[in-house]
Structure formats: C-alpha cells, structure tokens
Amino acid sequence: MPVTPREGAAILALHLSPRLEGSSRRLLDSFVKGATGAGAKVETIHVADLNVQGCQECGGCEDDGECVNELDDMKVIYAAWEKATRIVIASPIFFYDMPSQGKAVLDRSQAFWNRRYVLGQNKEGKPGAKGFLLAVGATKGKDLFVPISLAVKYLFDAIAFPKSFPTLFFRQIETPDKLTEDQLAQSEAAGREFALS
C-alpha cells in the first residue's frame, strides 16, 4: 500500500548550534526539505536567535510549573513545547554534549518536568508525540553521541514525549562543506520518514 503524508503533520525543528550556517544547520535543512516534501509543516527555531538564560535553581516552578524568569526568550520555547507533537532536535557536539545555548533550554525545561512529576500533569504522556535527534561532531569517538542522547531522552520525558526516538548521527564533520551529498540525502530521507511516521 502506498504511504501517504500525514495530513498537516506539524514539526518543530529546534536547532541548538550557535553557528547559524554550520553543519547541523545544513543537515537540518535537508531533514526539513524531506519533511516538507512529504507534506509536513515545519516551524524552525534557532536557539542562536534567542536569549535564553540558565536555570537559577530557585525552585519557583515547583509550585505551579511556571518559570519565574519571564524576561528572556524561553517563553518562545515553552510555547513551542506546549504546542508541538513532533520535534526534531538538531545539534553539534561540544565537549561530548550539546552547546551551552541548548543546555540552557534543557535546564529551563525543568518547569515542564515539575508539571509532570511534581504537579502530576501529562502523566500518560502527550498523545501521538514523537521526537527525533540529529547530531554532528568533528571526531569519531565511539561514545560521541551518548551524552546528548541521554540529555535529549530526559528532555523529551520532561515534556511528555516518548523516551525512545530515532536518531541520525554524523562523525568527522568539522565544517559544513565536509558533508557529502549522500549524508545530506540520508538526512532528507530521515525527515521524509519522520513526517510520514
């Protein structure tokens, strides 16, 4: 039976690199091309365009699931977390993990963890939610993508997404020009598959 695009599948593409035109951006653009080609609508957010401060660990969000810091751009991400049922996270590897700009977004998502695990909201998980992790690093270490996979796993759990999700990883890419047509095609195919899943 032919596979047809999920009608109006909406995907949030969250890009964690401080480099707006780097390797992860190129891979994400291919992923998005595949997804939109399959009929999905994609909203892309570049964390580099936002000012997101770190978590102050004040405990304020334990009371109502809301962050006390309303002055920076994390409100854009909170709104996106609430709306999204499909999320692709695209990131480079910095010191075996994600860049600090992305880590700030994860830490501030503690507000959502508290909604779920302190306030008892979204206990059953968000219906139909699916995540995807796309990551790229310059070296070839066996465990290069282990820390980011764990961090994203627990981010997805906090925002009531499944803790297991497909991934696509690329090693030995220092600069975007090192990406081959085949690697970009792999990313495009993954985007198509994600949109159709």
Ligand SMILES: Cc1cc2nc3c(=O)[nH]c(=O)nc-3n(C[C@H](O)[C@H](O)[C@H](O)COP(=O)(O)O)c2cc1C
């Ligand atoms: C601060 C910093 C730390 C990095 N740490 C690692 C690392 O631990 N392992 C690795 O394989 N690559 C590391 N890299 C290389 C990047 O992951 C690589 O150049 C990647 O292609 C950058 O993607 P981007 O252009 O999307 O930011 C690091 C780069 C920077 C700037």
